[in-house]
Amino acid sequence: MANITVLGGGFGTALAVMLYTTQEHEITIWSAIPEEIEAMRRDGEQKEKLPGVKIPNGISLTTDLAVIDNSDLVLFAIPSAYVRDTCKKVAPHLKPGTVILNAGKGIEEDTFKLMSTVFAEELPQGTYVVLTGPSHAEEVGRNIPTSVVAASSSATAAYLVQEWFSSPTFRVYINDDVTGCELGGALKNVIALCAGISDGLGYGDNTKAMLMTRGLHEIERLGQALGSRTNTFAGLTGLGDLIVTCTSMHSRNRRAGMLIGQGVNPADAVAQVGTVEGYYCCHAAYGLAMRYDVEMPITEALYRVLYEEADVREAVQTLLDRPKRHEYEKLN
Numbered sequence: 328m329a330n331i332t333v334l335g336g337g338f339g340t341a342l343a344v345m346l347y348t349t350q351e352h353e354i355t356i357w358s359a360i361p362e363e364i365e366a367m368r369r370d371g372e373q374k375e376k377l378p379g380v381k382i383p384n385g386i387s388l389t390t391d392l393a394v395i396d397n398s399d400l401v402l403f404a405i406p407s408a409y410v411r412d413t414c415k416k417v418a419p420h421l422k423p424g425t426v427i428l429n430a431g432k433g434i435e436e437d438t439f440k441l442m443s444t445v446f447a448e449e450l451p452q453g454t455y456v457v458l459t460g461p462s463h464a465e466e467v468g469r470n471i472p473t474s475v476v477a478a479s480s481s482a483t484a485a486y487l488v489q490e491w492f493s494s495p496t497f498r499v500y501i502n503d504d505v506t507g508c509e510l511g512g513a514l515k516n517v518i519a520l521c522a523g524i525s526d527g528l529g530y531g532d533n534t535k536a537m538l539m540t541r542g543l544h545e546i547e548r549l550g551q552a553l554g555s556r557t558n559t560f561a562g563l564t565g566l567g568d569l570i571v572t573c574t575s576m577h578s579r580n581r582r583a584g585m586l587i588g589q590g591v592n593p594a595d596a597v598a599q600v601g602t603v604e605g606y607y608c609c610h611a612a613y614g615l616a617m618r619y620d621v622e623m624p625i626t627e628a629l630y631r632v633l634y635e636e637a638d639v640r641e642a643v644q645t646l647l648d649r650p651k652r653h654e655y656e657k658l659n
C-alpha cells in the first residue's frame with residue numbers, strides 16, 4: 328500500500344477513483360483551486376469534468392501541498408502550461424527519491440521542452456516516470472478496461488508504478504523510451520485537432536485515416552531526430568493514443584478541431600472547449616520541427632490555420648498538392 332497524492336481534479340480525479348476502487352492505497356487529491364475542492368466535497372463528485380463518477384469518502388481532498396511530505400508518489404495530472412509553476416510549489420515538500428508520475432501530455436510552449444526536462448529542472452530530487460497511452464478520464468474513472476505505459480529511465484520506478492497501478496481493469500506496460508512516449512502523447516493532440524477539422528469540414532473516414540497515418544509518420548520523424556525509438560510510436564503511447572484521440576467525442580482536441588472546421592475562429596474554439604493541449608503543442612512542435620529541420624507538413628498546415636489565419640480548406644489542399652513521393656521516404 329502506498330501513500331499517493333494526485334495533483335489536479337480532472338484526469339487526476341479519474342485516476343484517483345480508479346486507484347482507490349481497485350487497490351488499497353491511501354489517496355489524496357490536491358487542487359490549486361479551492362472552489363474545485365469545495366465543490367467536490369459538497370457534491371461527492373467532480374460534476375463539471377467527471378459527472379456521475381462518485382468520489383469515495385476514503386479519498387482525501389485538499390488544497391494544502393504539505394500532504395506531499397508523507398507521499399510515496401506524487402501524480403501530476405494538470406495541463407502542461409501549469410506544470411512548471413506547480414513544481415516550484417511542490418519542491419519544498421518533496422523528499423529525495425519520491426516517485427514523480429506525470430500523467431499530463433504536452434510540450435512547454437515557449438521553450439519547446441518535453442515535460443521530462445521541465446521536471447528534471449524543477450524537481451531533480453524526484454524520480455521521474457511518465458504515464459501515457461489511450462486513457463480518457465471518462466472511462467478510467469468508471470474502470471473500463473484500459474492499458475497505458477509507465478516510462479522512465481529508472482527501471483525501479485517504472486516497475487513500482489506498474490505494481491501500484493495495475494488492476495484487473497488497468498494494465499500498465501513499462502518502457503524506457505521516455506522521449507518517444509512523451510512525444511507520442513503530446514503530438515497526437517496536434518493530429519487530433521486536424522482530425523476534428525476534417526470532421527468539421529464534412530470530409531470522410533478516408534481523410535481522417537490519411538491524417539492519422541501520415542501524422543504518425545511525421546511524429547516518428549521528429550522522434551528519430553530527438554533520439555527516440557521508432558517502434559515506440561507503433562505502441563500504446565503512439566498509435567494507440569492517436570486512435571483514441573482522433574476518433575472519440577471525449578477528445579477535447581478533436582472537438583475543438585470540429586468547431587474550427589465548421590468556421591469558428593481557433594482561439595474561440597479553444598475557449599469554448601477548455602483544455603486543448605494540441606493548440607499549444609502545435610506551436611511547440613512546429614518550433615521543434617524548425618529547430619531539428621524535420622519535415623512535418625500536417626503540423627505546419629495546422630500551425631498556419633491556428634496562428635496565421637490560413638483557410639482550413641486551402642491548408643488541406645496544400646497537403647494534397649505536395650510533391651509525389653515514396654511512402655517511406657525520410658523514414659527508416
Ligand SMILES: NC(=O)c1ccc[n+]([C@@H]2O[C@H](COP(=O)([O-])OP(=O)(O)OC[C@H]3O[C@@H](n4cnc5c(N)ncnc54)[C@H](O)[C@@H]3O)[C@@H](O)[C@H]2O)c1
Nearest residue numbers: 335336337338358359404405406409430431432463464602
Ligand atoms: N482528461 C483526460 O481524459 C486526459 C487523459 C490523459 C491525459 N490527460 C492529460 O492530463 C492533463 C490534465 O488534463 P485534464 O483533462 O485533467 O485537464 P483539466 O483542464 O481538467 O485540468 C485539470 C486540473 O488542473 C488543475 N489546475 C487548473 N488550473 C491550475 C493552475 N493554474 N495551477 C495548477 N493546477 C491547475 C485543476 O485542479 C484542474 O482540475 C493534460 O495534460 C491532459 O492532456 C488528460
